[in-house]
Amino acid sequence: MQKVLLIGALLATHSVLSAQTVSGSWYGHADVDMAGVHNNYLTELVIKQKGNRVEGIFGYYFRDKYQSFFIHGRYDPKTREITIKDVPVTFYGSTSTLNSVDCNTQFVGLLIHSRAGSTVKGALYADPKYKYTCPSIKVNYILDKSDNQTDSTIEAGVASARIWKPQPDDVVVNAITANTPAATTPVTAPAVSEPAPVAPPPAPDSARAATQPVAAQANAGPVATPAPPPVDPVKEEKKKIEESFAKRKPVVNRVLEVESDSLRLSFYDNGEIDGDSISVFVNKQIALSHQGLDARAFNLFLHLDSTRDINEISMFAENLGRIPPNTALMVLTDGRNRYEVFMSSSLTENATIQIKRKKAKAIAQQ
Structure with a gap:
């Protein structure tokens, strides 16, 4: 009877340990760990565990830009802690992603399994000497149980990261700029080689009117009417x-x-x-x-x-x-x-x- 109980305990232990794998597709959001309201990040982590090591793809969507990177890290099955070094993240205070700067961070997260689901909670920590410039970013991941293609996603590379990545036929909209009236393009007059003649002021009397050159009046051509701007069918x-x-x-x-x-x-x-x-x-x-x-x-x-x-x-x-x-x-x-x-x-x-x-x-x- 004791042997049966011992074997059952060993099987249960093996089952629990095997369930503690961190492999899978994780998605969630990341928030700047500072007082006040700040822009945050939508993020994904597609990783595969090999013993105490993990590899895969880290990606995030911030404001109007998506970025993804291959990553390598370590996983400790005893503490269920995952560590990934050298993760570049756009500076949280960037007003534009066109000329933004990156904060080089290290991700440390804890794997949590429960009946409600699996999560990884942690943070992206910047180098201590930049802690005032690049504050920590809290991250909360949820396991995507419906995704069974972790291996193929990693093997296909960054281009296949699909949870948050806008596809060619998707649209990225900034609600702030979307509500700014579009600037109107001024209609400019056609260029001329010399300034147009200035019309003389009206003559106060007939004697002064007689002094106006007759030839100028005879040579004056019809005033050109500028062509209307072409109609833009899209607009x-x-x-x-x-x-x-x-x-x-x-x-x-x-x-x-x-x-x-x-x-x-x-x-x-x-x-x-x-x-x-x-x-x-x-x-x-x-x-x-x-x-x-x-x-x-x-x-x-x-x-x-x-x-x-x-x-x-x-x-x-x-x-x-x-x-x-x-x-x-x-x-x-x-x-x-x-x-x-x-x-x-x-x-x-x-x-x-x-x-x-x-x-x-x-x-x-x-």
């Missing part, structure tokens, strides 16, 4: 959609509180594929148009406008397809939470969701 189409959008009634489907200022919105056809086509508006400004709804989603990566208490996402029906009304399933992800919203638009109404950013204090208490 005209956009204008028509915006005018139609303004005439329709906004119907708020749902109000969501999110924990990140960077979101991924995925739009699918809700039901039978029947030729529905939509435009998406961010804070009443058109973000993209002529998007057909299909079984395969199109994605919109959105950086929220932090100066607004509420950001609005609206779906404008360009047609009703074969089966009215125009319906879509929108999946919103903020790196920790996933929301599914069913949206329905007609030729008189725009489906709208309102997005609020959770307060930093509320996030910290979770």
Whole structure:
């Protein structure tokens, strides 16, 4: 009997240890460990464990840019701690990712298994001598149980990292710049080789009028009328959609509180594929148009406008397809939470969701 119990205990121990692997596809969000509200990061970690070593891909989406890198690190099965050195991360205070600088960090995380799921919680730590310039970034990863292609993803390389990476047909939108009126291009007059003659002032009397040169009057040709600027069909189409959008009634489907200022919105056809086509508006400004709804989603990566208490996402029906009304399933992800919203638009109404950013204090208490 004791042998049976001992064998059972050994098998249970082996089962627990084998379940402590860190291999898999992890996704989540990273927040700057400082007081106040800051831009945060959507991030993914696709890794494979080989004994005490791990390798794979680290990627993150910040503001309007996605970056990914091959990484190597160590995993301690006793403490369940994973360490990855030399992870470059865009400086959190960068206002633009075009000319941004990177903070070189080290990731240290703890693997946690529970009935609710598997998580890796940790932080990206900068070199101590740069701790005031590059503060720590808290990271919370969740295991993607649906992804069974960790090996093929790593072997395919950085280009295949797919959780947050915008694909060629996806759209990245900054809600702040999206609501800034576009600058108008001034229409300039055609260049001339010499200045145009200045018309003389009106003559006060007939004697003075007689002194005006007759030849100049005879040689004066007709005044050229500048040609109107060419019509831009893309701008005209956009204008028509915006005018139609303004005439329709906004119907708020749902109000969501999110924990990140960077979101991924995925739009699918809700039901039978029947030729529905939509435009998406961010804070009443058109973000993209002529998007057909299909079984395969199109994605919109959105950086929220932090100066607004509420950001609005609206779906404008360009047609009703074969089966009215125009319906879509929108999946919103903020790196920790996933929301599914069913949206329905007609030729008189725009489906709208309102997005609020959770307060930093509320996030910290979770």
